Structure formats: C-alpha cells, structure tokens
Amino acid sequence: GAGVSQTPSNKVTEKGKYVELRCDPISGHTALYWYRQSLGQGPEFLIYFQGTGAADDSGLPNDRFFAVRPEGSVSTLKIQRTERGDSAVYLCASSLIGQAYSPLHFGNGTRLTVT
Amino acid sequence: ELKVEQNPLFLSMQEGKNYTIYCNYSTTSDRLYWYRQDPGKSLESLFVLLSNGAVKQEGRLMASLDTKARLSTLHITAAVHDLSATYFCAVDIKQGGKLIFGQGTELSVKP
Numbered sequence: 343g344a345g346v347s348q349t350p351s352n353k354v355t356e357k358g359k360y361v362e363l364r365c366d367p368i369s370g371h372t373a374l375y376w377y378r379q380s381l382g383q384g385p386e387f388l389i390y391f392q393g394t395g396a397a398d399d400s401g402l403p404n405d406r407f408f409a410v411r412p413e414g415s416v417s418t419l420k421i422q423r424t425e426r427g428d429s430a431v432y433l434c435a436s437s438l439i440g441q442a443y444s445p446l447h448f449g450n451g452t453r454l455t456v457t
Numbered sequence: 458e459l460k461v462e463q464n465p466l467f468l469s470m471q472e473g474k475n476y477t478i479y480c481n482y483s484t485t486s487d488r489l490y491w492y493r494q495d496p497g498k499s500l501e502s503l504f505v506l507l508s509n510g511a512v513k514q515e516g517r518l519m520a521s522l523d524t525k526a527r528l529s530t531l532h533i534t535a536a537v538h539d540l541s542a543t544y545f546c547a548v549d550i551k552q553g554g555k556l557i558f559g560q561g562t563e564l565s566v567k568p
Contacts, residue, residue, distance in 0.1 A: 375556075384461075384545050384558030385500070398555055433499065445490055445502040446556065 344368070346449035348434050354455045355424055363419040363452045367436030374417050375446060376409055377433040385433055391417060392439060424456045459484045461548050463559035470566055473535050478562045480529040480546035488549035489529045490556065491520050493542045500545065504531075536566045 347366040355361050367374050373392055377385035387401040391411045399409070406424075411417040421428055431453050435446035460483040470476050480489070487508055492500040504513045506522035506529060513520050517540065519532045529546055543563045547556040 382561075384547075384561050385556075387555050387557065390555055398551065401555075435500075445505050447502070448492075448500040450499045 346434055346436050346447055348432075348449040348452050350452060351450065352453045352455075354457060357424060357426060357456055359424050359456075361421050361424060361454065363421075363432050363434075363454070365417045365419070365434030365449060367415065367417070367434070368438075368447055371436035371438050371447070372414070373437045373439035374411060375435040375437075376417070376419050377435065377448075379431045379433055379451070381430075388419070421454075424454075426456045429454055429456045459548070459550060459557050461546060461557050461559040463544075463546060463562050466560055466562060468562055468564045470533075470536050470564070472537055472566055472568050475535065476533050478531040478533070478544055478564075480531070480559055482527050482529075482546075482548045482557075484527075484548070484550060485524075486527075486548045486550055487524050489522050490547045490549065491529070491531055492545045492547065494545065494561070495542050503544075533564075536564075538566050538568060540564060541566045 349364045375390050376388040379385045389399040389409050390397050394414045406422045409419045431451040433451045435448045437444045437446050462481045464479050489506045491503040493503050494500050504520040509524040511522045517534045522529045543561045545558050545561045547558045
C-alpha cells in the first residue's frame with residue numbers, strides 16, 4: 343500500500359516568510375509524528391499526534407512552529423517568520439499505535455531551505 | 458537530559474569483514490529501534506527490540522538489547538557494499554510517543 347506522503351519534497355523560501363508542510367500518513371495509522379533532521383544529525387522530535395490532538399508537542403523549538411491534524415489524518419506543519427536556522431529536512435512518520443510496538447514509518451521528507 | 462550515543466560515527470570497512478556498532482542511552486527504556494538511511498532518502502525500519510536480552514537477525518545484520526546496561530548493538534557479518542548507509546538507533550521514552558535518535562553511524566563498505 344501507499345506509504346507516508348510528504349509535500350512538497352523541496353521548499354525554498356526567504357527569511358521571514360511563512361511556510362506550510364503537508365503530511366499524508368499511511369491509511370489507518372492513528373499516530374503521526376513530525377521530526378526535523380539537520381545535515382549529519384539524527385532526526386529530532388518535534389510533535390506527536392494521537393488522532394486529532396497533539397499528545398506531545400515538547401519538541402517544537404518555539405512559538406513560530408505549529409502543527410495541526412484537524413481530521414485525524416493529514417497533518418500540516420506551519421512555520422511562521424522563517425529563519426535561516428530552520429533549514430533542515432522535515433520528516434513525517436506514522437504508526438499503528440493500537441498495535442503494540444509498531445515501528446514508525448517515515449516519509450521522504452520536505453527539504454526546507456530558508457535564504 | 459536523555460542522551461543516545463552511537464559509536465563509531467564513521468565506519469569504513471572492507472567487504473567480507475565483521476563489525477559492531479554500539480548504541481548507549483542514558484534513561485530507562487525497554488524499547489529500541491534501529492533504522493537505516495540511504496543518502497537523500499528517508500529512514501527504513503530494520504529492527505524493533507522490545508525487552509532485555511532481545512536479539513533479532515535479518516540477513517547480515519543482527520541487533521541485540523541489554524536494558525540493564527542501556528546498550529544495544531548492531532552486528533554486521535561479512536559486510537557487502539549494499540550495506541553502505543547511515544544507521545540510527547532510537548530509544549522510545551514514552552511507549553510509542555517519542556523517539557530519541559542517536560547521531561547515526563555512517564557505514565561505508567569497500568570492495
């Protein structure tokens with residue numbers, strides 16, 4: 343079946359602009375995660391949704407970052423007033439949380455470049 | 458602060474050789490994952506280790522978990538070029554809610 347889909351695959355924006363990154367999880371997966379990966383580093387946790395609600399948003403770096411999942415499926419990560427330090431690959435993952443010990447299935451990511 | 462540390466960070470090995478990648482973590486957890494990432498690609502799940510003493514094998518890779526030592530290992534047997542990639546371990550600290558990743562081990566297998 344289809345995997346986790348992320349759009350766009352690449353996004354170049356100017357400093358100070360607003361961006362939205364979209365994630366379409368695997369059908370039926372109730373848990374959705376956003377991670378950020380900088381070059382040469384492991385993914386860094388941002389936020390986790392269980393259904394429509396954010397179960398843990400402790401990884402969001404500041405209030406410029408916000409994520410929603412209004413219908414419990416597609417999620418959008420929103421970044422306001424982008425800064426050059428926001429440049430990274432933003433990864434989305436989903437899992438079948440009702441199934442014990444399910445691994446996270448990652449999408450191909452959105453590469454964000456802030457100029 | 459939770460830390461997940463992998464070593465080595467870079468590993469260059471010849472085909473046919475064996476080697477082990479180590480993953481140490483600083484908090485209690487009984488769930489650990491290994492992922493593979495090819496350049497420019499996303500992460501592919503390799504193993505899920507769920508309890509102390511767990512051992513899993515797939516092809517030339519074998520992963521183990523010692524929760525008392527807070528250590529997981531990924532052993533490579535008779536390496537082949539196709540295993541060249543970056544390998545990450547990740548510790549689950551909230552039972553399915555949040556993974557903390559190590560820095561990754563970049564493996565290069567040369568003929």
